[in-house]
Amino acid sequence: MNYSYYPGCSLHSTGIEYGLSTRAVFKHLGLELNELDDWNCCGASSAHALHPTLAVALPARTLSLAQAFDRDLVIPCAACYNRLKGADLAMRNDSRIRSQMESMLGFQYAGSVAVRSVLAVLAEDVGIKRISEETRHPLYGFKVVTYYGCLLVRPPEIAQFDDPDNPQVMGNLMRGIGVEVMPWSHATDCCGGSLSLSRSDVVQNLVGRLAERAREAGADAIVTACPLCQVNLEMRQTSEPKIPAFYFTELLGLAFGLPDADKWFRKHLIDPRPVLMSLRADGRVAANLKR
Amino acid sequence: MxxxxxxxxxxxxxxxxxxxxxxxxxxxxxxxxxxxxxxxxxxxxxxxxxxxxxxxxxxxxxxxxxxxxxxxxxxxxxxxxxxxxxxxxxxxxRGYPAGERDALLFHRLFMGVVQRFGRSHEAFMLGLFKVLSKVPLMIDVPAGIGLFMRGKVPILPERLRAPTQVRQIFQRSKT
Structure with missing residues (x-):
């Protein structure tokens, strides 16, 4: 399978290990990711806060680049996914917006590109069965809670992803590699990402509560599918011991026995290796980590 | 009206x-x-x-x-x-001052960086925000250093064709 790939800005910086692990997992599964040449920022939460036209025009430019290829467009970042999917739907369903964008960007909207999240591609195109078959080191006994945050699931008419109140996709993938998924009620709560710099006090409360509830659920770690959530969860925890946040692709890579897993974990603000090591000491996780 | x-x-x-x-x-x-x-x-x-x-x-x-x-x-x-x-x-x-000054500052800086480079640029953003916001200067500096030491905030922006076109989009969306 062959996909177009839009990493988004975070995966070239604070979420670099999400990009590295996504690429490694896709390569291992024989799926090709072709990064769009010359893509631009989706505008994130700032464009729609200040300027409704730019909020569509910025992702629309990237969609116009993707149109040159007859491939689905795969996006790891939840915020980018939401903005690109939203712009695609706006152009698809609203002829006024479509013609405005066509004249502003100088292109013809074809509506031929399916905008998809990495999570959806792995669950739908690869499937849990294959994920389990590829697992060389099942992460038995490793307890996590899955965390989707907001923009992968909401608003449901844009995200069109799983059940917006009780999504299961990430949990199913995790169970496929032997991880124990603990039930909790906060999988789609907000981490406060867009206020992280300007009101860190508010965000510390939100993240603190998520970390506390994850611990109460008996989790060793939180598993995410969003680079903004992941960095926010790790940067804004204040009370010890801190609970690490993984990208789901990192755990897939670890379970597949991919050699680079250790390099991804070194990038984390909260080093997750002690947690993984303690599991290995228990003989519960056969992690291929360097000492 | x-x-x-x-x-x-x-x-x-x-x-x-x-x-x-x-x-x-x-x-x-x-x-x-x-x-x-x-x-x-x-x-x-x-x-x-x-x-x-x-x-x-x-x-x-x-x-x-x-x-x-x-x-x-x-x-x-x-x-x-x-x-x-x-x-x-x-x-x-309507010209009101923002009820959360730094929230608006963040959005403006973010959009300014995107207009200039075509993509977000954390080092630039964080630096400007630290200087211009009312958030005490030293807050988040350790976290910023932590990110930098892990190679997560590149100093130089990537060179692209996108910025020219993105600047055009900014201009056209104002009219």
């Missing part, structure tokens, strides 16, 4: 704010309501009652994180998150 806020919201965001019957589902689910002065459903009521100034000067419209809980749960399908965007834009258009 009408300057009634309710009409303006209806035209700009195409939302029927007055359909709200105050079931409080939005306010109950709002993750940042504790930091707000009014909360989402009261804000909608104030819009309906024409309390423009109190709404547009409030910190609430800048505290909204855009998580879409409210819009997803509203039984009357009012897209409250989009309404909040429209209130911010209207507040700026």
């Amino acid at each position: 009408s300057h009634h806020l309710l009409d303006e919201i209806r035209t700009l965001s195409r939302r029927e704010v007055e359909l709200c019957y105050h079931c409080h589902k939005c306010t109950a689910g709002c993750p940042v309501v504790d930091a707000m002065q009014y909360g989402p459903d009261l804000l909608l009521r104030m819009v309906s009652l024409g309390q423009d100034e109190a709404v547009l000067k409030s910190r609430d419209i800048w505290l909204c994180v855009g998580c879409y809980i409210c819009a997803t749960r509203c039984p009357n399908d009012i897209d409250i998150a989009v309404t909040m965007d429209t209130l911010r834009q209207t507040s700026l258009a």
Whole structure:
């Protein structure tokens, strides 16, 4: 399978290990990711806060680049996914917006590109069965809670992803590699990402509560599918011991026995290796980590 | 030309704010309501009652994180998150100072960096924000250094063709 790939800005910086692990997992599964040449920022939460036209025009430019290829467009970042999917739907369903964008960007909207999240591609195109078959080191006994945050699931008419109140996709993938998924009620709560710099006090409360509830659920770690959530969860925890946040692709890579897993974990603000090591000491996780 | 806020919201965001019957589902689910002065459903009521100034000067419209809980749960399908965007834009258009100065600063810096480079650029952004915001200077410096030491904040922006076209998009969207 062959996909177009839009990493988004975070995966070239604070979420670099999400990009590295996504690429490694896709390569291992024989799926090709072709990064769009010359893509631009989706505008994130700032464009729609200040300027409704730019909020569509910025992702629309990237969609116009993707149109040159007859491939689905795969996006790891939840915020980018939401903005690109939203712009695609706006152009698809609203002829006024479509013609405005066509004249502003100088292109013809074809509506031929399916905008998809990495999570959806792995669950739908690869499937849990294959994920389990590829697992060389099942992460038995490793307890996590899955965390989707907001923009992968909401608003449901844009995200069109799983059940917006009780999504299961990430949990199913995790169970496929032997991880124990603990039930909790906060999988789609907000981490406060867009206020992280300007009101860190508010965000510390939100993240603190998520970390506390994850611990109460008996989790060793939180598993995410969003680079903004992941960095926010790790940067804004204040009370010890801190609970690490993984990208789901990192755990897939670890379970597949991919050699680079250790390099991804070194990038984390909260080093997750002690947690993984303690599991290995228990003989519960056969992690291929360097000492 | 009408300057009634309710009409303006209806035209700009195409939302029927007055359909709200105050079931409080939005306010109950709002993750940042504790930091707000009014909360989402009261804000909608104030819009309906024409309390423009109190709404547009409030910190609430800048505290909204855009998580879409409210819009997803509203039984009357009012897209409250989009309404909040429209209130911010209207507040700026009418020249009110932002109720959360640093939230606006963040958005402006972010968009400025995107306009200049075509992509976000953390080192640039964080640096400017630290200097220009009222957030105490040393807060987040350790975290910033932590990110830098892990090779997560490249200093030089990537060289692309995108910036020229992105600047064009910024220009055209202003007209």
